[in-house]
Amino acid sequence: MKKKRPSIKDIATKLNVSVTTVSFVINGKAKEKRISDELIKRVQEYIKEINYKPNQLAQSLRTGKSKIIVFMVEDISNYFFAKLARIIEDIAYEKGYKVLFCSNDNKDEKSVELINLFKDKQVDGFIIIPSSGIRSTIKDLIEENIPVVLFDRYFTDLETNYVIIDNEDAAFKATEHLIKNGFKNIAFITTDVEQTQMLARLNGYINGVTNHDLKENLLKIPYNRKSSARKSIIKDFLESNPDLDSIFFATNYLTQDGLSVIKENFPDSINELGLITFDDNTLYEICTPSISAVAQPLNEIGQNLMDLMLKLLQDPQGKLPINKIVLKAQLQTRMSTLAKKGLILPKRSAIDPKLT
Amino acid sequence: MKKKRPSIKDIATKLNVSVTTVSFVINGKAKEKRISDELIKRVQEYIKEINYKPNQLAQSLRTGKSKIIVFMVEDISNYFFAKLARIIEDIAYEKGYKVLFCSNDNKDEKSVELINLFKDKQVDGFIIIPSSGIRSTIKDLIEENIPVVLFDRYFTDLETNYVIIDNEDAAFKATEHLIKNGFKNIAFITTDVEQTQMLARLNGYINGVTNHDLKENLLKIPYNRKSSARKSIIKDFLESNPDLDSIFFATNYLTQDGLSVIKENFPDSINELGLITFDDNTLYEICTPSISAVAQPLNEIGQNLMDLMLKLLQDPQGKLPINKIVLKAQLQTRMSTLAKKGLILPKRSAIDPKLT
DNA sequence: CTGAAAGCGCTAACAA
DNA sequence: TTGTTAGCGCTTTCAG
Numbered sequence: 001m002k003k004k005r006p007s008i009k010d011i012a013t014k015l016n017v018s019v020t021t022v023s024f025v026i027n028g029k030a031k032e033k034r035i036s037d038e039l040i041k042r043v044q045e046y047i048k049e050i051n052y053k054p055n056q057l058a059q060s061l062r063t064g065k066s067k068i069i070v071f072m073v074e075d076i077s078n079y080f081f082a083k084l085a086r087i088i089e090d091i092a093y094e095k096g097y098k099v100l101f102c103s104n105d106n107k108d109e110k111s112v113e114l115i116n117l118f119k120d121k122q123v124d125g126f127i128i129i130p131s132s133g134i135r136s137t138i139k140d141l142i143e144e145n146i147p148v149v150l151f152d153r154y155f156t157d158l159e160t161n162y163v164i165i166d167n168e169d170a171a172f173k174a175t176e177h178l179i180k181n182g183f184k185n186i187a188f189i190t191t192d193v194e195q196t197q198m199l200a201r202l203n204g205y206i207n208g209v210t211n212h213d214l215k216e217n218l219l220k221i222p223y224n225r226k227s228s229a230r231k232s233i234i235k236d237f238l239e240s241n242p243d244l245d246s247i248f249f250a251t252n253y254l255t256q257d258g259l260s261v262i263k264e265n266f267p268d269s270i271n272e273l274g275l276i277t278f279d280d281n282t283l284y285e286i287c288t289p290s291i292s293a294v295a296q297p298l299n300e301i302g303q304n305l306m307d308l309m310l311k312l313l314q315d316p317q318g319k320l321p322i323n324k325i326v327l328k329a330q331l332q333t334r335m336s337t338l339a340k341k342g343l344i345l346p347k348r349s350a351i352d353p354k355l356t
Numbered sequence: 357m358k359k360k361r362p363s364i365k366d367i368a369t370k371l372n373v374s375v376t377t378v379s380f381v382i383n384g385k386a387k388e389k390r391i392s393d394e395l396i397k398r399v400q401e402y403i404k405e406i407n408y409k410p411n412q413l414a415q416s417l418r419t420g421k422s423k424i425i426v427f428m429v430e431d432i433s434n435y436f437f438a439k440l441a442r443i444i445e446d447i448a449y450e451k452g453y454k455v456l457f458c459s460n461d462n463k464d465e466k467s468v469e470l471i472n473l474f475k476d477k478q479v480d481g482f483i484i485i486p487s488s489g490i491r492s493t494i495k496d497l498i499e500e501n502i503p504v505v506l507f508d509r510y511f512t513d514l515e516t517n518y519v520i521i522d523n524e525d526a527a528f529k530a531t532e533h534l535i536k537n538g539f540k541n542i543a544f545i546t547t548d549v550e551q552t553q554m555l556a557r558l559n560g561y562i563n564g565v566t567n568h569d570l571k572e573n574l575l576k577i578p579y580n581r582k583s584s585a586r587k588s589i590i591k592d593f594l595e596s597n598p599d600l601d602s603i604f605f606a607t608n609y610l611t612q613d614g615l616s617v618i619k620e621n622f623p624d625s626i627n628e629l630g631l632i633t634f635d636d637n638t639l640y641e642i643c644t645p646s647i648s649a650v651a652q653p654l655n656e657i658g659q660n661l662m663d664l665m666l667k668l669l670q671d672p673q674g675k676l677p678i679n680k681i682v683l684k685a686q687l688q689t690r691m692s693t694l695a696k697k698g699l700i701l702p703k704r705s706a707i708d709p710k711l712t
Numbered sequence: 713c714t715g716a717a718a719g720c721g722c723t724a725a726c727a728a
Numbered sequence: 729t730t731g732t733t734a735g736c737g738c739t740t741t742c743a744g
């Protein structure tokens with residue numbers, strides 16, 4: 001049943017020409033090589049007829065190009081990365097590239113393994129959210145002249161192409177937004193890692209509160225804890241800080257944990273606490289209250305990432321200057337930052353009487 | 357700078373053995389080929405030393421296997437697909453396969469194009485959510501003996517491997533759940549397509565209500581409308597059906613549209629309407645009220661999908677019997693299906709006084 | 713036990 | 729203007 005795919009050689013034999021001629025026609029070099037129009041047409045017609053498609057594997061082996069780029073993130077199922085993946089995918093396919101996605105769980109070992117795996121597969125380029133310990137692996141990539149662009153975060157001491165957002169500015173503005181709405185005792189719940197983007201967010205928050213002579217209320221949750229562990233840490237924190245009137249979550253999964261803790265343990269507070277989070281989600285709009293968020297400009301990030309990557313891909317000698325792109329995030333203000341009273345320790349069940 | 361990767365030949369020359377020997381050692385066929393232990397060790401050590409990695413492209417060209425499987429869904433950024441993607445990814449990598457994700461937007465043309473693209477790339481297998489018009493393309497794949505497994509939906513008149521959930525049963529149970537909680541006027545908001553899974557869900561709902569002598573309230577939203585258009589259709593529907601006391605959304609994005617319409621136009625109803633949706637989302641838990649959902653068993657789906665795919669991949673002759681796997685979904689009952697009063701047309705703003 | 717050599721399908725330098 | 733041919737790096741048959 002399974003008829004072998006025709007090869008370039010089959011075509012050549014059939015048409016009584018050489019493979020070279022066929023190859024030239026296929027690759028559009030016929031004109032350049034001054035092959036007769038008549039022959040070109042004959043070959044092209046035959047190709048159409050049998051619906052010939054070159055074997056890309058062979059092509060890749062020969063040219064060293066695979067037309068594949070890899071997109072490595074922490075977790076492809078995370079809303080932010082999934083959305084971005086889709087944007088990247090669309091641009092890449094349009095340009096004839098395929099995208100291999102992979103998740104590194106922010107683990108160095110896994111990242112390194114994946115990168116090496118893909119190097120063996122001869123992928124053409126890497127778009128990577130680096131975990132903190134793979135500086136040297138990235139460096140190797142660059143030295144081997146393989147296109148790499150980082151995003152979300154980067155290594156301060158390594159000259160690389162990257163696309164990030166101005167996290168500090170965004171966090172600062174979010175903090176100011178809370179302050180402008182009357183909140184005076186703002187908690188910042190973040191994760192205890194040295195990633196550039198998290199540090200920048202922290203700085204933004206700190207600048208925001210100190211600028212207004214307010215107190216810092218910091219909760220750094222150890223990295224790589226499970227959701228349940230994170231929740232209990234948040235719960236303890238809230239219980240021992242009953243004077244808080246608002247919370248700024250530094251990343252999306254902490255928001256989910258936090259909201260869940262509030263709903264469960266401080267149900268009366270959900271409408272009284274100021275709440276804002278990094279990374280938007282369409283569902284925040286339909287929460288009650290709807291949740292304010294710092295929205296990263298997904299389309300812009302994706303577009304810049306791919307623009308850069310495509311440029312690098314086109315550049316044979318790797319002699320392109322390094323590009324460092326910093327984009328602005330956008331504040332999505334919703335109901336959760338308009339409330340007033342602050343944390344309410346549980347006593348009555350006021351929010352949703354029917355549901356007790 | 358860019359030093360060429362060592363090839364098998366380099367190793368052979370260096371060690372003064374033939375490439376065959378090296379190849380055998382690499383592929384673990386040394387024993388079988390009765391190569392001396394001493395030689396094996398020597399080769400292995402050298403390979404370690406120079407950190408040799410075979411060129412997978414060449415390997416693929418030779419063996420015809422690329423160790424890549426493609427995972428084609430409607431939209432990789434959709435929560436359900438993204439989560440599943442992650443599960444598939446983990447299993448695949450563990451088994452030495454990479455996964456190429458792609459989104460077909462449920463369009464036939466795009467699907468066909470992608471499939472052909474990947475055939476040229478010699479991918480080893482396809483996991484596909486088929487759009488409705490690609491029956492013949494899938495058939496071709498099967499006839500060419502390329503491993504394919506469908507999921508989420510399938511073609512009733514085509515013998516294929518697939519993994520689906522029992523949509524009818526799940527929808528039936530969700531409907532009964534609403535009825536048991538006192539709802540008598542249940543709307544079913546779905547999309548106007550002939551996909552098997554959507555039809556099954558519709559049937560489940562219809563069986564559910566007719567079983568209890570209740571009235572059907574059907575809203576079929578034309579496919580491929582934008583969110584804003586869908587919302588206005590939903591709004592009209594609710595306005596002209598003020599006697600509704602509950603809504604069953606047939607798929608996740610309709611839920612988002614619907615909730616958004618309710619919040620905007622019928623804010624008093626959010627706690628009074630029974631609400632349930634197909635496809636769970638972690639954020640539903642923290643909505644107010646938390647949203648009940650029919651949860652597809654993601655892990656189980658992913659595991660079954662990959663089990664099947666790996667089996668097909670191992671089966672050289674394609675002589676494996678067809679596998680049709682039907683899994684049960686799970687009802688996640690939350691607050692949204694415990695409420696009582698039903699739709700309230702706007703008059704006062706009771707829910708969230710501070711937010712008006 | 714080991715090696716020579718053919719060939720997967722394609723590109724491109726070199727010949728003619 | 730077209731054809732010959734040498735690889736890309738690997739696997740595997742067949743012969744020692």
